[in-house]
Amino acid sequence: MTEKENMTEKKVWFITGAGRGMGTDIAKAALAAGHAVVATGRNPERVAQAVGESEDLLAVKLDVTDSNDAADAIQAAVDRFGRIDVIVNNAGNFYAGFFEEITPEDFRTQIETTMFGPMNVTRAALPVLRAQRSGLVVTISSTAGIAGGEFLTAYAASKFGVEGWAESLAPEIAPFGIRTMIVEPGFFRTELLTPESTSYAASTIEDYAERTEQTVTAWQGMNGQQGGDPAKLADTLIQLAELDEPPLRFAAGADAVGVFETRAKQLQDQADAHRELSSHLAHDDA
Template identity: 75%
Template sequence: MTDKKIWLVTGAGRGMGTDIARAALDAGHAVVATGRNPDRVTAGLGAHEDLLAVALDVTDPASVQAAVDTAVQRYGRIDVLVNNAGNFYAGFFEELAPTDFRAQIETNLFGPLNVTRAVLPVMRAQRSGLVVTFSSTAGITGGEFTSAYAASKFALEGWNESLTPEIAPFGIRTMLVEPGFFRTELLTEDSTRYPEPTIDDYAERTRQTVTAWHGMNGQQGGDPAKLAHALVQLTDSDTPPLRWPAGADAVAAFEQKAHQLLAQADAHRDLSSSLAHDAAPASA
């Protein structure tokens, strides 16, 4: 083993995925950078002797397996998987079409499941590996206009927490990344879909929210390049965290959620603690 690791990054054709792939290359690692259009991946990252651009659609298990097979054929192993690909179906729950809600879950939840399912046999065979999955502060705290997105990220959190002890005996670790607001392409038309207003009760709030988010696009406080380099630093550590809040706003969201959960646990403590079966009467 050398310090060079083999990374497989999904959604590397733009946004955060490009920054992550570039940071891993800068750190001396080899990167299998994947996306629906590998030419776009290459255009974004440029030529590099340790870069392999591969087509991968996270919603297509056959495409996923083909990409993983290509990575193993080239490098013989996969040390770090970064489940980064995702999108955003925004809108109030009643106005989100069921097909859109399912499409959100298909990409943001089943996409990482598909890729991880294909990579785990490789990591089990080599008895080592790190599975990094991008969640969001929306996976910690829900909010209006984000019900589909938050549902997909909350599901990722529960899946990852359950997966962690299952694969730990094989030397495989996991890390959830929960970014706050970063200046990525998430709020662009390529990544975010808004529903057509159909319910008058939501019309004004929808207009205000979409206007605010359009104004936020490109002005978010977080620097994705800094996140990418910090991520590489954490993956190279001996003990990568199980959860990493990325950004000061993410740390604040963690703290707020922790306080809320403690307050909710205390609010009806006596009632909550009184629900056990009564003790059986002592026999004569």
């Protein structure tokens, strides 16, 4: 049996941002479950070192902001394994700060990585998945894609964008046997709040100075103390990917469930608050 024929016995996972953090955990979990993994990152040597040696591992260079890189990485996956079954859009970073203090360049960089990045990878992968008439596109979003908050304007904007894109993509590709799943983690003990992943806007406006100092201090103190276990989330994603009907959204963590519930109540309350006024906006002849 050739290597490509053997792929009918296992799934092929294509994971972005696999050089560290949650991406590494997902890659390890997929390998442990007996799947093949295409683990990608800007430095493939670092990716291979982080994930560990395996005959079922292919480490590939991928900068998700580069559409040519995305196309090349997808082709490398198909050349090696013959197919792709699960795409995990995980690569990300975090530009934090008050909106007035985040530079336009940093705001755009945030959007390029965490919104356009998943789009670049998925656009490159969809022809393969359509030809197979199967596949699952998993996008790691955030509770910041459900509810915004101060210091999150750039990050939440990108995650709200990802949520709308993935939800709208779902019915477009469902007729081809392709599913989408949006994962909204709460606070997990990943590397998102490390200096390597998080960039804080320079404090330049006195009106925000005290709140900036308090927020940065609190978040830096939270790094490494988050309650969620990324290895457990990785194992859970493997289980969800096996379902015939994966959920459109998955609240990852008890805190994420709380955000979902609070947001649902807020929307209902907002709908009720001015229901009569909202309901009298039609043309008189309608």
